[in-house]
Amino acid sequence: MSTQSSRSDNSNKSYGEASWGRACNCGRSTIKLKAWTDDNPGRRFYKCDVHGFVSWVDVEKQCSWQKMCLLEARDEIRRLKSLIQTTSSGVNKEEDNQNLEPGNQKIEEEKKKLEGEKVKLEGEKVKLEAEKKKFEDLKKRLEDEAKVSKEREKLLRQFIGISWGGFIVAIAIIITILK
Ligand SMILES: [Zn+2]
Numbered sequence: 001m002s003t004q005s006s007r008s009d010n011s012n013k014s015y016g017e018a019s020w021g022r023a024c025n026c027g028r029s030t031i032k033l034k035a036w037t038d039d040n041p042g043r044r045f046y047k048c049d050v051h052g053f054v055s056w057v058d059v060e061k062q063c064s065w066q067k068m069c070l071l072e073a074r075d076e077i078r079r080l081k082s083l084i085q086t087t088s089s090g091v092n093k094e095e096d097n098q099n100l101e102p103g104n105q106k107i108e109e110e111k112k113k114l115e116g117e118k119v120k121l122e123g124e125k126v127k128l129e130a131e132k133k134k135f136e137d138l139k140k141r142l143e144d145e146a147k148v149s150k151e152r153e154k155l156l157r158q159f160i161g162i163s164w165g166g167f168i169v170a171i172a173i174i175i176t177i178l179k
Pocket of ligand 1: 024025026027028048049050051052
């Protein structure tokens with residue numbers, strides 16, 4: 001702070017030093033900014049990116065009533081700015097909440113609906129699989145029955161064949177004995 005104030009004091013002495021202030025001691029070019037300190041409200045100065053304050057652009061100091069007026073204006077602007085910031089951030093939060101909640105609700109509802117359909121589809125799948133199994137059981141049973149009846153037929157034929165054969169043999173034996 002002390003170097004800054006001494007520099008500003010130097011630059012206040014003449015216009016020549018003020019124009020020299022356009023470049024910093026380090027050789028970098030400077031930018032013009034307005035100070036809003038209590039001592040120098042609204043007074044322009046050159047600023048180096050690295051070293052900060054270089055020198056004043058406005059060499060004359062303000063008279064006291066101008067200074068008072070500017071300080072009042074500065075404080076009023078700061079007050080209004082913070083008011084706008086708090087108000088707009090509050091408004092944004094409300095808007096965000098209003099926008100988010102119905103969106104979330106919609107998504108949740110869709111999710112629930114989809115899950116319901118999924119459950120329904122799974123139920124139908126289980127039902128279809130049960131019917132498929134029932135059909136397969138029925139098919140197997142029919143096949144088994146067909147197989148069994150075929151075998152019965154075969155056995156019956158064999159039995160008939162055997163009994164006919166036995167009957168013929170018995171008759172032949174009887175005939176030969178009676179002869
Ligand atoms: Zn510098």
